[in-house]
Amino acid sequence: xxxxxxxxxxxxxxxxxxxxxxxxxxxxxxxxxxxxxxxxxxxxxxxxxxxxxxxxxxxxxxxxxxxxxxxxxxxxxxxxxxxxxxxxxxxxxxxxxxxxxxxxxxxxxxxxxxxxxxxxxxxxxxxxxxxxxxxxxxxxxxxxxxxxxxxxxxxxxxxxxxxxxxxxxxxxxxxxxxxxxxxxxxxxxxxxxxxxxxxxxxxxxxxxxxxxxxxxxxxxxxxxxxxxxxxxxx
Amino acid sequence: xxxxxxxxxxxxxxxxxxxxxxxxxxxxxxxxxxxxxxxxxxxxxxxxxxxxxxxxxxxxxxxxxxxxxxxxxxxxxxxxxxxxxxxxxxxxxxxxxxxxxxxxxxxxxxxxxxxxxxxxxxxxxxxxxxxxxxxxxxxxxxxxxxxxxxxxxxxxxxxxxxxxxxxxxxxxxxxxxxxxxxxxxxxxxxxxxxxxxxxxxxxxxxxxxxxxxxxxxxxxxxxxxxxxxxxxxx
Numbered sequence: 001x002x003x004x005x006x007x008x009x010x011x012x013x014x015x016x017x018x019x020x021x022x023x024x025x026x027x028x029x030x031x032x033x034x035x036x037x038x039x040x041x042x043x044x045x046x047x048x049x050x051x052x053x054x055x056x057x058x059x060x061x062x063x064x065x066x067x068x069x070x071x072x073x074x075x076x077x078x079x080x081x082x083x084x085x086x087x088x089x090x091x092x093x094x095x096x097x098x099x100x101x102x103x104x105x106x107x108x109x110x111x112x113x114x115x116x117x118x119x120x121x122x123x124x125x126x127x128x129x130x131x132x133x134x135x136x137x138x139x140x141x142x143x144x145x146x147x148x149x150x151x152x153x154x155x156x157x158x159x160x161x162x163x164x165x166x167x168x169x170x171x172x173x174x175x176x177x178x179x180x181x182x183x184x185x186x187x188x189x190x191x192x193x194x195x196x197x198x199x200x201x202x203x204x205x206x207x208x209x210x211x212x213x214x215x216x217x218x219x220x221x222x223x224x225x226x227x228x229x230x231x232x233x234x
Numbered sequence: 235x236x237x238x239x240x241x242x243x244x245x246x247x248x249x250x251x252x253x254x255x256x257x258x259x260x261x262x263x264x265x266x267x268x269x270x271x272x273x274x275x276x277x278x279x280x281x282x283x284x285x286x287x288x289x290x291x292x293x294x295x296x297x298x299x300x301x302x303x304x305x306x307x308x309x310x311x312x313x314x315x316x317x318x319x320x321x322x323x324x325x326x327x328x329x330x331x332x333x334x335x336x337x338x339x340x341x342x343x344x345x346x347x348x349x350x351x352x353x354x355x356x357x358x359x360x361x362x363x364x365x366x367x368x369x370x371x372x373x374x375x376x377x378x379x380x381x382x383x384x385x386x387x388x389x390x391x392x393x394x395x396x397x398x399x400x401x402x403x404x405x406x407x408x409x410x411x412x413x414x415x416x417x418x419x420x421x422x423x424x425x426x427x428x429x430x431x432x433x434x435x436x437x438x439x440x441x442x443x444x445x446x447x448x449x450x451x452x453x454x455x456x457x458x459x460x461x462x463x464x465x466x467x468x
Contacts, residue, residue, distance in 0.1 A: 030274075033273070034395075035395050035419070035420060035421050036275045036276055036277075036340070036393060036395070036419055036426065037273060037274070037275045037276075037342075038273070038274055038275070038276070039267070039271060039272070039273055039274075040264075040271070040272055040273075040274045041270045041271045041272070042270050042271075042272070043270075070304055106270070108271070109354075110362060110363060118395045118396050119393070119394065119395045119396075119419075120343075121401075128344055128366075128367040128368070128369065129344060129367060131365055132362075133362040133363060134362070135362065159270060159353070160353065161268075161269050161270070161352045161353045162352050162353075167355075185269070185270055185353075186269060187269055192270065
């Protein structure tokens with residue numbers, strides 16, 4: 001029995017991602033306005049952290065590039081903490097090459113063009129700030145771009161509040177990634193910050209709707225799909 | 235000995251704020267941009283929570299109006315959780331009358347004028363959002379305004395990154411509060427999110443600089459000053 005357990009432990013089937021490098025992004029980004037204010041979003045990082053943990057359990061070497069969250073780093077995972085989209089892109093580039101990339105972070109599309117070095121003051125009762133924005137780099141599109149460092153499988157997330165499937169399909173084409181995991185993050189769904197997720201897996205050939213399950217279950221199911229996909233590719 | 239302990243416990247000197255109503259605000263506010271994005275600030279809420287706890291320990295009935303934080307509610311304190319400045323003002327107004335108000339929250343000066351009901355989309359590679367702002371109500375000035383509900387002692391906080399004393403004195407005059415606790419929240423000080431604070435107590439007669447100490451120690455010292463002030467007032 002002991003021998004069987006040991007054999008089982010070292011059997012490829014229990015560590016099907018042994019030797020696989022995985023890059024996972026998670027959490028929100030914070031885009032500074034001035035030294036005290038910033039623009040954030042409601043991503044908790046839970047789904048990305050669960051995916052990093054699930055891939056690690058299947059034997060992958062996982063680097064987790066994480067925006068600000070309150071989550072502990074999953075056991076065995078290497079975490080790089082970042083604040084802004086620019087920092088996240090730089091950390092991702094340093095973490096390539098990888099065999100798989102899962103971009104679960106909710107990256108801010110825009111940053112404030114010029115970050116004030118001192119706190120913006122309310123100079124008069126009626127003065128309002130004028131914020132000019134700059135476009136952030138598109139991390140998912142950047143990782144998906146053809147080249148020697150492109151991971152064999154690039155998976156993006158789409159956080160939508162309307163027309164979820166349509167927006168996800170358009171995002172897949174626009175970004176050049178292989179799969180999109182689309183979820184409805186309307187406040188009434190409780191997805192952002194909550195423990196459950198209802199997702200749609202979209203690839204070039206179609207889409208597949210998964211029943212509502214915990215973010216951990218979504219992560220495990222996605223990790224299994226990744227194992228199957230990598231088997232097909234070899 | 236038991237009798238002494240009991241007597242001591244019920245002695246006014248150990249509960250000098252018995253019967254006193256205190257309103258404390260703490261934490262940042264989150265001002266929604268759309269269902270997923272918001273503007274925040276780096277306030278952790280630690281200083282305000284420590285003040286609520288210190289006042290409660292001295293016997294006060296404390297209502298803590300708190301923006302989003304990860305802190306547990308101090309024992310014996312009534313907490314009202316809010317997100318935005320408008321919600322914080324409404325919760326404060328409901329919590330008045332009070333004998334003391336300590337406004338430690340880092341309230342956003344501005345909110346987004348029109349909150350989008352669905353997620354702002356990046357419609358083209360170059361499209362940038364135009365955010366128009368509206369001035370938030372000034373909660374400290376509102377509580378400090380003369381009237382039957384004005385607490386006998388109103389204390390505000392000033393989070394500054396430059397000219398701390400000058401800005402604090404100007405804020406005291408402008409808001410109509412009795413004391414300002416000014417602190418330097420420049421990133422290099424580590425005040426926002428950290429456990430220490432270096433403050434300056436400013437009133438009509440002058441200012442007093444406190445050495446760097448933990449936020450708990452600042453809270454206890456401030457609570458003692460409040461006790462002394464209330465004694466003078468009676």
